[in-house]
Amino acid sequence: MKTTKLASVVAILAALVFTGMASAQTDPGVRSNTGVNAGQPLASVTASPNDLAFFQTGLAQFNEHQTVTGDNPGLGPRFNMDSCGACHSQPAPGGTSPASTIFPNVGPNPQSQVIANGIVNGGANTIPYFVFANGPVREARFPFFFDQFGNPNPNAPNGGVEDLFTVSGRTDAGSCSLQQPSFNIARVTNNIIFRIPTPVFGTGLMANIDDATLLANHAAQANNRLGVSGAFNHNGNDGTISRFGWKAQNKSLMIFAGEAYNVEMGISNELFTQDRPLPGEDQLGSGLPPSCLNLAGIGYPEDITHSDGTTASTVTSDVGLFNTFMQFLDQPTPSTTSPGGATSITNGRRLFSAIGCALCHTPSLTTQASKLTLGLGNATANLFSDIEIHHMGAGLADNVSQGGAGGDQFRTAPLWGLGQRIFFLHDGRTANLLGAIEAHQSNGSEATQVEENFDLLSPSQQQDLLNFLRSL
């Protein structure tokens, strides 16, 4: 009798506890029951055999693994990875950091496997402390140069990419011998920041939004009574609005591709024509040693337009193919029902606007006419970004300036495809949407008031909003 009574009490208590837990808001996690909803070409590209061939060649090149010499030459002498698609792969090529245990189980962080896979010589390289098999793909930067005493010098801004690996010790690298940057010292001196791969789905649409549209949207958001007031980054050559990269520092996808090919993989190309030293190697005048130059033996730049090609895609350089691939990538397809159901998602979308998220994460913008393909012209880009740079406060500041963006300013990250992303914010510091939302408030952030509004919502309202975000 006493046992029965106790069991009933326990059951009641358990019901109360677990009911409370069920109603607490949680990030539903990567949407896995709708298939992979990104990585496809625009419908107008699919409908055009020539454009589709171009896209597919670009995709193949995007996934290709480069070597120092041979058929795919030019890797290094310093690099972060040997393939674009290795890092940009979640949930499909063109995406962001993958994971092996999260849908669609692309694989572990490829940077953690470089020694095991023979991409990097383990005798000459170590895996940096911030690279984990289940962590985001990362590039690293030192906000400041070290001085001659090995202390970070706040009067000497750096901010350039410090490549993780070298080709030293590879059989195709000759006598090139390079040292990895001082990541451990940078860690203990608070002189290191990270960037994760930014997804490139829909970037053709982003590229085709006219400046006038962005400026009109900016003006319409003025006097918002929520503390938000962004600005634009500009291309230094012609003053037009730049839009690609975490700080909107790059003007076009072509420049974006060329810079990434050179900086992240060490492959010189027709936009960035030299092998790239580390920022300090460059600015202290030492440069790369001669033994590490022209390792492919083919001269510079290593990636060129092919005058002996016979089709559009065989003539085009790798960078040109990357540009075409990104231009032709369609925006991700959101779900109307998952997670949480249609009512919750609809409610969440309304809440997203009501509390002010949509001020910066503008739900949609219209593109101008396109000569590239019909699908890019007069289209609705559901990017959830105003493509402005905003002050995000001391909590998110990385102390790296790029163009007109200061150390605490970041481009509003487009949220399309967020439902199938694993890591959030510029450095992938969290895989939980709630953590990403909370990080929006800190000293000096424009988003503090909007985050306060999120906190004012009830748990079920917050869950609706999370469900909406994961439906994107």
Next chain:
Amino acid sequence: MSRPVFSYWRLRGLNMHPKFSRSLALVCFAISLTAHAQSSLQSGGDFSNNPQPNALPSDVILVKGAWSSASDSVTPVPEGGRVANNVFSNQYFGLTYALSPNWKEKYSGPPPSDSGYYVLAQIRPAETPKGTTRGSILIAAQDLFFTLTPAGNALELINYNKESLDAEYKVEQPPTLVRVANHSFVRFDYGSPVAELHWHVLATQIRCHMVQFVLTSRDTKLVESLIQEMSKMTLPAEAGPISGRGGGEVPVCIKDYARDENVLERVDPVFGERRFNPTPVRIIIGKEGKVKHIHFLSAFPDQVKAITDALFQWRFRPYLRDGKPVEVETGIMFGRVPRPAVFPASQAVNE
């Protein structure tokens, strides 16, 4: 890898042939030099071998883009307000506002924007379990010289807010003139049915800025009690939704005073680098017509220097009020002029 260094002098104590001991000492010295060279690679740039390096501070913005600054640190500026002893005070606006008990400023706001928008303070309850925050108060200002909305005063700006309100919101009280702390404000309330949140805006105008208090909560009774507590606020005599144009102890604020007919001597800034950001600047012109104070709302350091060097050489026609010269505060936009918003039709305000 370090190796032990053998002292030549210690070797002398050993019972060795002198020539052998000298040779051994030289070999050891050479080995120690090699080891030292291998272990102490040069620091600098991307590398450091310092075993005890100095660390940079965390969570501090050390690298800034375009930011606010002023030609001196004495003259008050709009962003110079602060919360101390539970009172928000802003010397530029002549405003003090005692916070409700247990309400505080947790996070400071961003720098002023290039369209003249300021977050002066963000107030919230001090001890609040996550998810049960009761409300928040945003104290903000909009420089009417640089607003993207072509409004001439705070009243017009609030009317614009009402006319451009998104369909998700419902007007709960249209713009209405009210008295708070013995001063005239315009009050505008709206809410979001889906979020069950209410926004209550109280705006006035001081020194050609709209100064607004935005109270947000699910609890309208809480908001009303907060508004009641605002009766203890102190404001300058000029404050009002269509007045607020300085004068008295502060300069008279006049939009576009730096027109050709008022500028007697002008020197253009010499910019070393071409930039494309709007650079709004407020200046105070002394009674004799010389610039005495420059406030940059948003500018890069090189822009600040070039514009400062130029502006201090400008000379204006003195502004007379009742036949006597007075100080003037005005605004000048350098760089790219931002694109204005489309201004909807305004409606009368309720009293």
